[in-house]
Amino acid sequence: MRRVAIVVFPGSNCDADTLVAARAAGSDAYYVWHRATDLQGADIVVLPGGFSYGDYLRAGAIARFSPVMSAVVRHAQAGGPVLGICNGFQTLCEAGLLPGGLARNARLKFLSRPVRVQVEAIDTPFTCLYERGETLEVPIAHGEGRYVADAAVLDDLEANGRVVWRYIDDNPNGSSQRIAGICNTERNVVGIMPHPERRNSSVLGGSDGARVFLSMEACNATQFADRVRAGGDDELRV
Amino acid sequence: MTAYHVEIRVMPRGAVLDPQGQAVEHALHALGFAGVSKVRVGKHMVLDVEAPSRDEAIARARAMCDRLLANPVMEDFDVAVKNGGG
Numbered sequence: 001m002r003r004v005a006i007v008v009f010p011g012s013n014c015d016a017d018t019l020v021a022a023r024a025a026g027s028d029a030y031y032v033w034h035r036a037t038d039l040q041g042a043d044i045v046v047l048p049g050g051f052s053y054g055d056y057l058r059a060g061a062i063a064r065f066s067p068v069m070s071a072v073v074r075h076a077q078a079g080g081p082v083l084g085i086c087n088g089f090q091t092l093c094e095a096g097l098l099p100g101g102l103a104r105n106a107r108l109k110f111l112s113r114p115v116r117v118q119v120e121a122i123d124t125p126f127t128c129l130y131e132r133g134e135t136l137e138v139p140i141a142h143g144e145g146r147y148v149a150d151a152a153v154l155d156d157l158e159a160n161g162r163v164v165w166r167y168i169d170d171n172p173n174g175s176s177q178r179i180a181g182i183c184n185t186e187r188n189v190v191g192i193m194p195h196p197e198r199r200n201s202s203v204l205g206g207s208d209g210a211r212v213f214l215s216m217e218a219c220n221a222t223q224f225a226d227r228v229r230a231g232g233d234d235e236l237r238v
Numbered sequence: 239m240t241a242y243h244v245e246i247r248v249m250p251r252g253a254v255l256d257p258q259g260q261a262v263e264h265a266l267h268a269l270g271f272a273g274v275s276k277v278r279v280g281k282h283m284v285l286d287v288e289a290p291s292r293d294e295a296i297a298r299a300r301a302m303c304d305r306l307l308a309n310p311v312m313e314d315f316d317v318a319v320k321n322g323g324g
Contacts, residue, residue, distance in 0.1 A: 101311035108257045148312050
């Protein structure tokens with residue numbers, strides 16, 4: 001059972017759903033208020049969706065300076081898994097834990113509807129139970145979800161398999177290269193615009209998002225397989 | 239220390255799509271304002287900054303832009319000091 005810290009900023013509004021989804025996957029999930037400086041022994045940190053600080057200035061721009069973010073950055077730099085969903089993704093970009101940024105949707109409208117995405121990277125702590133190329137239906141709910149980065153960053157993301165999820169069928173917000181989610185170079189920090197916590201059970205219209213949370217419990221076995229192999233002669237069998 | 243009146247302009251970077259600017263441009267055309275193009279919408283921020291000199295006030299404002307007020311991924315900014323003193 002992993003300890004999963006769900007960070008609550010003033011204006012977070014997906015924190016409860018995320019907590020329920022993590023607990024449903026078997027995690028020991030709990031809230032950490034944004035003023036906390038200690039993550040209470042978290043194995044994994046999740047920045048949930050919402051409108052931290054009212055999205056004032058830019059989405060996530062003020063949240064990144066919350067006291068808790070110093071602890072989140074330390075956790076990430078030590079290799080600890082961090083997931084940012086929607087506003088959490090925006091905050092991770094603002095904090096520099098992920099490259100690029102999320103700009104106003106290309107057609108300005110706030111979009112709240114299911115979209116289809118393809119899982120392109122399964123060697124992250126949050127996607128290890130998916131299959132590469134698998135397509136999912138998950139909802140988006142954002143006004144600023146257009147992923148933007150300079151050409152060098154986009155090339156790096158593509159060349160190194162760091163696009164974790166990509167929109168298929170259409171590009172709802174005009175993101176560069178239809179990017180819906182990315183990870184950092186070390187692959188422990190992941191940001192996604194769609195909301196997997198809103199699709200973790202058939203009563204919610206589908207369970208395509210459930211394995212994001214189940215992966216957190218399972219990632220020990222797969223995510224760090226390379227490292228385990230590097231340390232010994234035996235192949236790790238999952 | 240003097241309070242300098244600083245004005246900061248933050249604009250979407252030229253290469254970055256500015257859907258707000260496009261929407262405003264379309265609205266201007268719809269209102270019959272012909273010959274309007276390249277509309278971009280940014281932010282204007284006004285603040286008083288206490289500093290020992292005008293240059294230092296500008297330097298502090300630029301540091302604020304770098305850290306918080308602008309996002310270097312998609313925005314450019316410029317800083318102007320409107321008056322020094324008072």
